[in-house]
Amino acid sequence: xxxxxxxxxxxxxxxxxxxxxxxxxxxxxxxxxxxxxxxxxxxxxxxxxxxxxxxxxxxxxxxxxxxxxxxxxxxxxxxxxxxxxxxxxxxxxxxxxxxxxxxxxxxxxxxxxxxxxxxxxxxxxxxxxxxxxxxxxxxxxxxxxxxxxxxxxxxxxxxxxxxxxxxxxxxxxxxxxxxxxxxxxxxxxxxxxxxxxxxxxxxxxxxxxxxxxxxxxxxxxxxxxxxxxxxxxxxxxxxxxxxxxxxxxxxxxxxxxxxxxxxxxxxxxxxxxxxxxxxxxxxxxxxxxxxxxxxxxxxxxxxxxxxxxxxxxxxxxxxxxxxxxxxxxxxxxxxxxxxxxxxxxxxxxxxxxxxxxxxxxxxxxxxxxxxxxxxxxxxxxxxxxxxxxxxxxxxxxxxxxxxxxxxxxxxxxxxxxxxxxxxxxxxxxxxxxxxxxxxxxxxxxxxxxxxxxxxxxxxxxxxxxxxxxxxxxxxxxxxxxxxxxxxxxxxxxxxxxxxxxxxxxxxxxxxxxxxxxxxxxxxxxxxxxxxxxxxxxxxxxxxxxxxxxxxxxxxxxxxxxxx
Numbered sequence: 001x002x003x004x005x006x007x008x009x010x011x012x013x014x015x016x017x018x019x020x021x022x023x024x025x026x027x028x029x030x031x032x033x034x035x036x037x038x039x040x041x042x043x044x045x046x047x048x049x050x051x052x053x054x055x056x057x058x059x060x061x062x063x064x065x066x067x068x069x070x071x072x073x074x075x076x077x078x079x080x081x082x083x084x085x086x087x088x089x090x091x092x093x094x095x096x097x098x099x100x101x102x103x104x105x106x107x108x109x110x111x112x113x114x115x116x117x118x119x120x121x122x123x124x125x126x127x128x129x130x131x132x133x134x135x136x137x138x139x140x141x142x143x144x145x146x147x148x149x150x151x152x153x154x155x156x157x158x159x160x161x162x163x164x165x166x167x168x169x170x171x172x173x174x175x176x177x178x179x180x181x182x183x184x185x186x187x188x189x190x191x192x193x194x195x196x197x198x199x200x201x202x203x204x205x206x207x208x209x210x211x212x213x214x215x216x217x218x219x220x221x222x223x224x225x226x227x228x229x230x231x232x233x234x235x236x237x238x239x240x241x242x243x244x245x246x247x248x249x250x251x252x253x254x255x256x257x258x259x260x261x262x263x264x265x266x267x268x269x270x271x272x273x274x275x276x277x278x279x280x281x282x283x284x285x286x287x288x289x290x291x292x293x294x295x296x297x298x299x300x301x302x303x304x305x306x307x308x309x310x311x312x313x314x315x316x317x318x319x320x321x322x323x324x325x326x327x328x329x330x331x332x333x334x335x336x337x338x339x340x341x342x343x344x345x346x347x348x349x350x351x352x353x354x355x356x357x358x359x360x361x362x363x364x365x366x367x368x369x370x371x372x373x374x375x376x377x378x379x380x381x382x383x384x385x386x387x388x389x390x391x392x393x394x395x396x397x398x399x400x401x402x403x404x405x406x407x408x409x410x411x412x413x414x415x416x417x418x419x420x421x422x423x424x425x426x427x428x429x430x431x432x433x434x435x436x437x438x439x440x441x442x443x444x445x446x447x448x449x450x451x452x453x454x455x456x457x458x459x460x461x462x463x464x465x466x467x468x469x470x471x472x473x474x475x476x477x478x479x480x481x482x483x484x485x486x487x488x489x490x491x492x493x494x495x496x497x498x499x500x501x502x503x504x505x506x507x508x509x510x511x512x513x514x515x516x517x518x519x520x521x522x523x524x525x526x527x528x529x530x531x532x533x534x535x536x537x538x539x540x541x542x543x544x545x546x547x548x549x550x551x552x553x554x555x556x557x558x559x560x561x562x563x
Contacts, residue, residue, distance in 0.1 A: 126158050126169065126214040131193035133185045134172055134211045136330065141170045141180030141211065142267050144324045147380040149175040151199040154214070162216045166322065170213040171205035174198050175378075181265055181323075183213060229260045229271070230320040232289055234298035237274065237314050244286035245272055245279035252276060253304030260319055269325045269510055272316040276303060279316070282325060283506040289318065290486065320510055328361040328507035333383070337391035340410035342496060344395045345470075347462045348455075349426030350417035351478045352397050355492075356381065358481075359395060361508045362489050363498045368393030370400060375433075394496055401462045406469040413492055414466045416544070417478035418560050419459045419537050420529065427451055443528050452533050460540035464547055475548065479557045485509055 134140045143166050148156075157177035161169035166179035174195040193212045197205035206212045238244040247266050251258055254276050263271035263280035270287075272279040283289050295309075298317040302310035311317035344359070344367065346352040353376065356367040366383030368390065369376070377384040383393040395413065400406070417425075427448065431438035442448060466473055474495045481488045486505055493500045529537070538561075545555040 126162075126216050129168075129183075129213050129215050131188045131190050131206070132170070132183060132211045132213050133188045134170075134178075134206075134209050135185070136209070138184075139178060139180075139326060140183060140185035141168055141178040141213070142184070142324065142326055143179035143181065143322060145176065145178045145329070147176045148378050149198055150374070150378040152177065152205060153197050153199040154203050154205065154212075156199065157205075158214055158216060167216055168213055169216055170211035171197065172211050173208060174205045176206070178211065180267075182267065185211075229256075229322065232270075232318040232320055233292040234295045234311070235272075235287070235289060235291065235316050235318055236293055237316055238287045240286055241279065244284060245270070245281035247280040249278050250276055251278050251304070254278065254310050255302050255305040256308050256310070256317075256319065258304065259310075260321055264321045264323055267323050269321055269323045271319045271321050273302075273310040273319075274316050275300060275310060275312050277313070282327070282503075283510060285502050285506075288486075288506060289509075325507045325510050328364075328504045328511060330364055331360050331366055331382075332364065333366055333386075333392040334394065338394070340497075341389065341391075341408070342395040343406075343409040343412040343470075344397050344415065345406075345409075345412050345462075345466055346399065346415035347417070347419075347422055347426075347459045348399050349422040349424070349429065350415050351425075351481070352399070352415060353381075355413075355415055355476075355481070356395075356397055358485070358489055358508055358512065359492060359496070361511060362493050362500070362505055363394050363496060364504075365394040365498075366392070368396045370396055370398040394498070399462070401458070401465040403465070403469045406466055407471070409471070411472040411495060412466060412470045412474070413495060414463065414470070414473050414475050415478060415481075416463055416475065416556070418557070419456065419541065420560075422459060422478075423452060423455055423537075424528070426455065448528055449530075449533075452529075452537075456533070456537050456540060459537075460544050463544050467547055467551060475553055477557055479559060485512060 132140050139145075143161070146160065152171070152175045154171060157171050158169045160177060161179035166181060168180050168183055170178045170180070172178065175198045188210050192210045193204055193207045195205055195207045197203045204212055242248075247263070247268060249262060251262075254273065256273065259273050259278035260271045262278050266280050268280035268282065270281050270283060272281070281287065293315055297315040298311040299309050300312050302308040309317055344352060344355060346355070360367055360381075366386075367381065368383040368386050368388050369381075370388045373384060386392055388396045388398075396409070398405070398409075406412075427442070428437050430451070431442045431447070438447075472495075474491060476488055476492060486509060489505055489508065490500050493505075541556060541560050545560075549555050
């Protein structure tokens with residue numbers, strides 16, 4: 001062995017270039033391994049020493065400043081995604097790189113042929129009608145839309161549109177799905193729909209500003225059902241009704257279904273029943289839907305359905321149709337570098353992703369993140385892959401606490417949620433994903449008590465740290481945002497330096513749920529909090545309440561206390 005090493009040493013002395021080449025290859029391989037492993041932001045509570053000058057509630061144990069321990073972990077155990085530590089994550093393009101690649105004619109033709117073979121299999125539930133031009137400012141299909149840059153398939157798009165009662169489903173850019181009742185554009189060459197579906201390479205999913213459109217044969221019957229139309233309430237007739245609700249029609253045999261059907265076909269998101277008249281329109285400053293009236297004022301029976309109410313000439317019964325209000329759906333990166341870094345800070349489980357969705361719709365600009373979560377990027381949060389200091393996004397999501405991290409931001413929106421709800425939401429996300437649920441075994445096992453013991457103190461220290469070290473902090477309570485979205489969103493947009501357009505904010509109210517709303521159907525049949533847990537959390541609530549009031553802010557909402 002020693003002789004071999006001596007020979008190698010002599011060889012590399014004579015040929016140093018080869019030695020350095022091998023060394024460079026070795027370092028490059030090591031760098032690739034490093035880049036494929038990420039830092040996970042798993043919060044833990046180390047046994048930190050008590051530091052002087054930190055605030056604590058009267059009679060309560062000192063909370064300390066929670067640190068975030070980061071180590072190399074597998075992707076399966078990452079709760080929030082990878083922390084970016086270098087410029088290699090920074091994007092320099094406004095769209096995914098694939099959008100600029102169109103391929104040559106031969107590859108386009110082969111993709112079209114593959115797409116046709118796949119379409120033949122779909123004939124029993126949908127009929128392919130062609131490749132159509134699309135425009136980001138004036139969509140060809142103006143119903144709901146969703147994106148998945150990893151798993152989009154033709155069947156998934158068709159299924160989602162059919163489930164919502166739409167007649168057409170269109171796929172674009174390999175990952176985007178659009179639904180609608182009418183195709184409002186001209187045909188394009190089949191060779192221009194040349195992008196493979198992200199979830200099935202054997203099929204074609206449109207192209208760059210090109211839609212592969214299917215007519216949903218099985219959806220034609222379901223399109224007449226409007227069980228999913230959202231009831232908005234009873235409202236007084238607006239003064240300029242012909243302007244507020246520009247399309248109307250008299251229906252002698254009026255029913256809720258008929259009016260909703262009429263407004264859906266006319267591509268309007270609001271359907272207003274006024275006795276025998278059906279009116280359609282958008283929520284605007286002339287008709288905000290903010291001042292609801294007693295429903296008894298709208299309780300006039302429908303002429304075509306005696307068990308339904310159809311409103312009166314003075315009091316309108318309003319439903320929200322399946323039509324998507326596109327006035328607030330356009331989003332882009334900032335045209336110039338942001339002058340300030342604004343944090344959207346919250347404890348995990350406090351609704352940060354939902355707040356990002358609202359801010360993007362309200363401002364028209366993408367939000368960024370201190371982390372990288374591929375699932376959020378695939379769902380349409382395109383600012384997710386930008387480095388958080390890129391300056392291309394309107395604000396930055398972060399769960400960090402601690403002086404150094406907080407002082408790196410110029411301003412912050414601090415989102416606070418009831419700790420009982422926030423802890424359960426984060427526990428569900430940790431063990432069930434963004435819109436999933438933790439298994440019963442996790443709630444009953446050792447995971448839940450350990451989670452509460454570790455995370456409950458962090459809920460308090462997170463708020464205390466941001467109040468102490470943050471610059472220009474706007475406190476928003478999750479419960480207030482749900483209760484009065486319009487007013488709270490105005491405050492948030494104001495801090496971001498964007499002139500709030502009222503019509504756009506009204507549009508956001510109709511699109512507020514987003515893709516990451518956990519279904520409320522699955523709830524625990526028991527209270528997971530023990531008396532000891534409640535006593536501990538109640539102490540933290542009082543500490544945060546005191547800290548807010550010391551800064552002349554309103555304390556925590558009353559519903560934090562019933563327990």
